[in-house]
Amino acid sequence: MIEDKNQQRTPLSELGEFGLIDHLTKHFDVKHKSTIKGIGDDAAVLDFKSKQIVLTTDMLVENVHFDLSYMPLKHLGYKSVMVNLSDVYAMNANATQITVSIAVSNRFPVEALEELYSGIQTAAAVYGVDVIGGDTTSSTTGLIISVTAVGEVAADEVVYRSGAKPNDLLVVTGDLGGAYMGLQILEREKEVFKVNPQNQPDLDMYTYIIERQLKPEARKDIVKLLKDLEVKPTSMIDISDGLSSEIIHLCKHSDVGVELYENKIPLDPQVISTCEEFDIDSTTVALNGGEDYELLMTISQDDYPKIKANPNLSVIGFITEKSSGMHLVTRAEAKIPIVAKGWNALNNQE
Amino acid sequence: MIEDKNQQRTPLSELGEFGLIDHLTKHFDVKHKSTIKGIGDDAAVLDFKSKQIVLTTDMLVENVHFDLSYMPLKHLGYKSVMVNLSDVYAMNANATQITVSIAVSNRFPVEALEELYSGIQTAAAVYGVDVIGGDTTSSTTGLIISVTAVGEVAADEVVYRSGAKPNDLLVVTGDLGGAYMGLQILEREKEVFKVNPQNQPDLDMYTYIIERQLKPEARKDIVKLLKDLEVKPTSMIDISDGLSSEIIHLCKHSDVGVELYENKIPLDPQVISTCEEFDIDSTTVALNGGEDYELLMTISQDDYPKIKANPNLSVIGFITEKSSGMHLVTRAEAKIPIVAKGWNALNNQE
Numbered sequence: 001m002i003e004d005k006n007q008q009r010t011p012l013s014e015l016g017e018f019g020l021i022d023h024l025t026k027h028f029d030v031k032h033k034s035t036i037k038g039i040g041d042d043a044a045v046l047d048f049k050s051k052q053i054v055l056t057t058d059m060l061v062e063n064v065h066f067d068l069s070y071m072p073l074k075h076l077g078y079k080s081v082m083v084n085l086s087d088v089y090a091m092n093a094n095a096t097q098i099t100v101s102i103a104v105s106n107r108f109p110v111e112a113l114e115e116l117y118s119g120i121q122t123a124a125a126v127y128g129v130d131v132i133g134g135d136t137t138s139s140t141t142g143l144i145i146s147v148t149a150v151g152e153v154a155a156d157e158v159v160y161r162s163g164a165k166p167n168d169l170l171v172v173t174g175d176l177g178g179a180y181m182g183l184q185i186l187e188r189e190k191e192v193f194k195v196n197p198q199n200q201p202d203l204d205m206y207t208y209i210i211e212r213q214l215k216p217e218a219r220k221d222i223v224k225l226l227k228d229l230e231v232k233p234t235s236m237i238d239i240s241d242g243l244s245s246e247i248i249h250l251c252k253h254s255d256v257g258v259e260l261y262e263n264k265i266p267l268d269p270q271v272i273s274t275c276e277e278f279d280i281d282s283t284t285v286a287l288n289g290g291e292d293y294e295l296l297m298t299i300s301q302d303d304y305p306k307i308k309a310n311p312n313l314s315v316i317g318f319i320t321e322k323s324s325g326m327h328l329v330t331r332a333e334a335k336i337p338i339v340a341k342g343w344n345a346l347n348n349q350e
Numbered sequence: 351m352i353e354d355k356n357q358q359r360t361p362l363s364e365l366g367e368f369g370l371i372d373h374l375t376k377h378f379d380v381k382h383k384s385t386i387k388g389i390g391d392d393a394a395v396l397d398f399k400s401k402q403i404v405l406t407t408d409m410l411v412e413n414v415h416f417d418l419s420y421m422p423l424k425h426l427g428y429k430s431v432m433v434n435l436s437d438v439y440a441m442n443a444n445a446t447q448i449t450v451s452i453a454v455s456n457r458f459p460v461e462a463l464e465e466l467y468s469g470i471q472t473a474a475a476v477y478g479v480d481v482i483g484g485d486t487t488s489s490t491t492g493l494i495i496s497v498t499a500v501g502e503v504a505a506d507e508v509v510y511r512s513g514a515k516p517n518d519l520l521v522v523t524g525d526l527g528g529a530y531m532g533l534q535i536l537e538r539e540k541e542v543f544k545v546n547p548q549n550q551p552d553l554d555m556y557t558y559i560i561e562r563q564l565k566p567e568a569r570k571d572i573v574k575l576l577k578d579l580e581v582k583p584t585s586m587i588d589i590s591d592g593l594s595s596e597i598i599h600l601c602k603h604s605d606v607g608v609e610l611y612e613n614k615i616p617l618d619p620q621v622i623s624t625c626e627e628f629d630i631d632s633t634t635v636a637l638n639g640g641e642d643y644e645l646l647m648t649i650s651q652d653d654y655p656k657i658k659a660n661p662n663l664s665v666i667g668f669i670t671e672k673s674s675g676m677h678l679v680t681r682a683e684a685k686i687p688i689v690a691k692g693w694n695a696l697n698n699q700e
Contacts, residue, residue, distance in 0.1 A: 036402060036508075037510065040511075040603070041441065041510050041511050041512075041587075041603075042406060042436075042437040042438075042440035042441055042511070042586075042587060042588055043404040043405055043406035043437045043438055043440070043441045043443070043499075043501070044404065044405045044406070045402055045403070045404050045405075045441065045503075045508055046402065046403045046404070046405060047402045047403070047505065048398065048403070049400070050399070050400075052386060052395055052396065052397045053395070053396045053397070053398070053403070054393040054394065054395050054396070055393055055394045055395075055396060055447075055449065055482065055483065055498075055500065056392060056393035056394070056449075056483060057449045057451050057483060057484060057485055057496070057498055058451070058485050059451045059452075059453055059485045059487050059494075059496060061453045061487055061488070061489050061490070061494075062490070063490045064453075064487060064488050064489065064490060065487070086392075087392040087393045088392075088393055090392035090393070091391065091392055091393045091395065093393070097405075099405065099406075099407045099498065101407050101408070101409045101496055102409075103409055103411045103414075103494055132405065133405065133406060133407060134407060135407055135408050135409045135496075137409055137411055137414060137415070138411065138414050139411050139414065139492075139494070140411070140412070140413045140414060140491070140492060141490070141491045141492070142489075142490060142491070144409075144411075144453055144489070144494050146407070146409060146451055146485075146496035148405075148407055148449065148498040149393075150405065151393070153395075155397065158386075158387075158395055160387065160391050161390075161391050161392070162391075236392075237391075237392060238392055253390070253391075
């Protein structure tokens, strides 16, 4: 276990619940004017003046969403914030505050929670959000992290899943499938480690995809980029479960169909080479892999000139009438219906 | 286990994650004008116009905060909402929205989660809050519920923990110690049940205190009452950990001392009689029991005439200079320092 590497082990009971909260949150400063009161009362108090606020929450559960045998606690803290900020950015909003609740068993020493919180603090600092509250409690077994993120947005800037129109372009940020292939590498190394704990793996050729899995970044930059480009997407969603799942969500909410071009799906060379190594189809990975935390959006064709030169944005298809259905157009120009095989936490449980 | 009583058992995997969320949340309607978009996008969208918002979150963990051998899932859903609304009311705010995240193992059938959500829905209906989002995921072991509550309040109406002044009156709502003694009864009956499962316990004489434990009510009525009486407390906090803990929080945040009168602490006759039966001191129970979800506040002496006739409010002491310390004045008129022995989730774990 990662946390066992700590030289110092202060039992949680030494601090008690209140002591632990104070101890873990003392470095959290308030930066946003909208944060009237952060940690330290029954509730935080926020003031967004005339802006609308967006609110989202996600829970990460040990051995379901993460495995501490290869996920450092600091990275886990960082990732648990990213997962939530990604949802805020998917509304075209500016993330401003988060709350963090953890349930943790006594097998974790205080130093392990300090690691976790240092990742949370780093994420909050890098992304400019205030940590305004949370809850710390014990669990009888594993570690559970629940984050709620708040963001602000002008009423006419909010982008929902439901605004896609026929002929809009389907656009995705970054590249896809990396987080999933990073996970495959980590799972493989875990098996190797079980057989030979002395083995020092050479992971240099997988650094990008491992980082995509262990330390994903939410696309705050895209919200700013879209503003700078004066493009307001007609719909937007973040890619947490895989491209096909999110396309289906978007089309269902917008009451439209889609044509997705296989040859347009952006893939990093490390994803392609690792897929070859594992003998997996890279399109399948991009469609169903999940955890990429990129943004999928639709934009009006009129906005195409504004985005076409941008390396952050790839046009991967276009929106059709609902009656045309949802299809993947393969490299061989065959049309295959898009079906959701996204990562499903409840089905995957063993 | 409560959930095993269900005749019908639909495995969670049959619905899948998205199906489960849809299934559980389809009855949640939006009632508040401030809820622009509830469930169904990456994040909820809220608009509070010129009001400030309060935000609070709490996590309930199986076998730490609740025991399903005597806590019906419907009650658990209801209580998990109350725990959070209580924090909103403690800011003198009006609760408007909640998000509910649950992590649950496959040992729970869909019908069990329906029970849980029916309690959540009942609480939302009774207290007039919109359920605007959440997360549903699997857990490898028990049930974890994380609720975030949002409320609205005019900027000049917010009441913090930090405003108590010397000579203010210390006031508490309702009565104390009931939830703790209810738990003692339930724990005792659990032990009896283990020995003799056929035993039908007669709990008639404990109905009030058992209800205080299993189905607590947050004091929404008090926020309205204070407004009607034109009383703005100088400080306020909810009693989740026990009176002594909360008094200490309030005094520390306000930089003041306190004198608490033992003979003024409001106790229900069932608490007194059950304490006698268990040979426990009822003052100790009121001070350290926790989970009462009453409100503790300080008010200016000028407001005393407005509250003195009200059966919901008991004056139990007064605020002093910090240098005077925090004391309980016993029935024998001895002064004893108040110390925190509140329910501590991390120390209590076995």
